[in-house]
Amino acid sequence: MHQEVGLIATVAVSFVFAAILGYGADRLRLPPLVGYLMAGILMGPFTPGFVADTALAGQLAEMGVILLMFGVGLHFSASDLLAVRGLAVPGAIGRIILATLLGIGLCKLWGWSLGAGLVFGLSLSVASTVVLLKALEERNLVNAPSGRVAVGWLIVEDLVMVLALVMLPALAELLGGHAVDTTHGLGDLPLALTIGLTLLKVAAFAAMAIFLGPRIVPWLLTMIARTGSRELFTLTVLAIALGIAFGSAAIFGVSFALGAFFAGVVMSESQLSHRAAADSLPLQNAFSVLFFVSVGMLFDPSILVRQPVAVIGALALIILGKGIITFAIVMLLRYPIGMGLTLAGGLAQIGEFSFILAGLGVSLGLLPQEGRDMILAAAILSITLNPLVIFATDGLKKYMRSNWPSLWENYGRGRQKALGVELEKIRALGEERERQHQLKIQQLIETFPLFSQVNEDAQEELLLLFKAKSAPPGERVIRRGDRGDGMYFISSGAVEVRLASGAIRLEPGAFFGEMALLTGGRRTADVIAVDFCQFEVLERRDFNMFMSRHPNLRAVVSEMAQKRTEMNVLRQQWEKSMDLS
16 A cells, blocks of 8 residues: 555656646746656755655656657658758758767866777767657747758657667676676677677567558557547557557667657558547656656755866756757858857757666676766756857857848758758658548548538548448348448449339439448348448447447437438339229
8 A cells, every 4th residue: 555655746746846836837838748858857856845756756767768769760751861861961961970979088187088988989979869859849840941950850869878778788887887687688698699690680570560550550550540549549559659668678679769769650651640649649748747746856956066067067068069060061061151040049959868878887897877967967967058049140150141141041052952852852742641641531521511510630540430331233241131230431433233013223422221220120122332442431330339429419310311211202102002993
């Protein structure tokens, strides 16, 4: 019972503190992330007042890491990355290398080991996706060329950090730390063989995810979506994310983070990826908040008093060092000055991966606890100051545009034009996919006006539920006396419904087979194809579930079926009267 109360108290107080301080940060025009970190500091063992269960918080933080990485993979776009590869790939890799070297240099001044410097430098080299995306959204730059490059830059950084998370445990002993049992008994092998086997297992897992995942996961999501159960679909999305993450660690010995990333990449190939992202977002956000709160719990604020010069040095590396490196790389690659300043300002902070790397470094014995405190302090300060940094770069843009207009307009024009063409192609492809999707829904409504009774979400669900069926002329589609197996909607062609009183011709836009489903009885007529026909079939189970969720549509179908029955009865009576006369 004590553990249950501890868990409830940790989660409840974390959410309450995070909500209050996150709102306070937003009112101060700071990212809510600052508030979440401050909530963790207040709940941590280094500050007076309520002290949360840090062990439970660590477990919740691991869930947050998994869901964060799942979200990164789910939004990963190979086409977007390829469009901006000319700047994003060399820029991100070059900045990681240079910033890491600067971090190693700082650590050498403090007398730390190479392993500590490597972890410290890597942690300071990578920017926060959450912070940057919020900054781009506030300035309406997400879809601008500089925004697209920034997102591609972040993707490359994330991929490099995923590789770092895989490689650090294998290199820990060589760098002066201690090995963690993630290699399933490979720790006694030579280093080169250990690294080779680690990479081989990662490659095997990646190959399996890439080749089997796109065949299994989209099919599974479609099957679950066909049930129409929103909670079951959300549960399946989370089961795939957590299941692949856990399975990758248990079977292949790779990190939860890498497994979750590949789970997101695989799921992004499904046509239901946007729905998966939307449904998993609330839980992803909740555990992400717990992740940042738990990180704040680990922070010892006294580091600001004990090592103020070191913290200022780390902060200067993040803001000035990374900013200058970023701008210099953009200029060397001959891209526009404005893009260089946008990237320099937006990427001058650190976040999620920095915390993950710092935690891994401490667990491997590479990074001292003091180093993690410095990284956390630098992260909180850099995120807090980031709006001011962006404001300063905006001011610098105006100054350069007014004082050097020719240089501003002409430098990097060719690169900018080529990048614009690439991004326009990607945008056009995205718009075409969306247009095709909307066209399908429009055609559905035009062919079957009946479905205008339901909203767009339900229309999308119908596209999943429908099963295509065809029939050549003369084929009996429905046999009288059979049990009703589904409701048929005619997309093209024509059929004859052969009743005792005669035949009725139905053409595109009409439907048949609903009576047996509504009444639970047997088929009352034969239906024969009189042309090459294409049908959309709503099977019995799908029909019952869909109609139960949309009673208005069921009422319309029932009313149309009742009128059809009454017309058949009147027709029968008329024919009988004609025979008698």
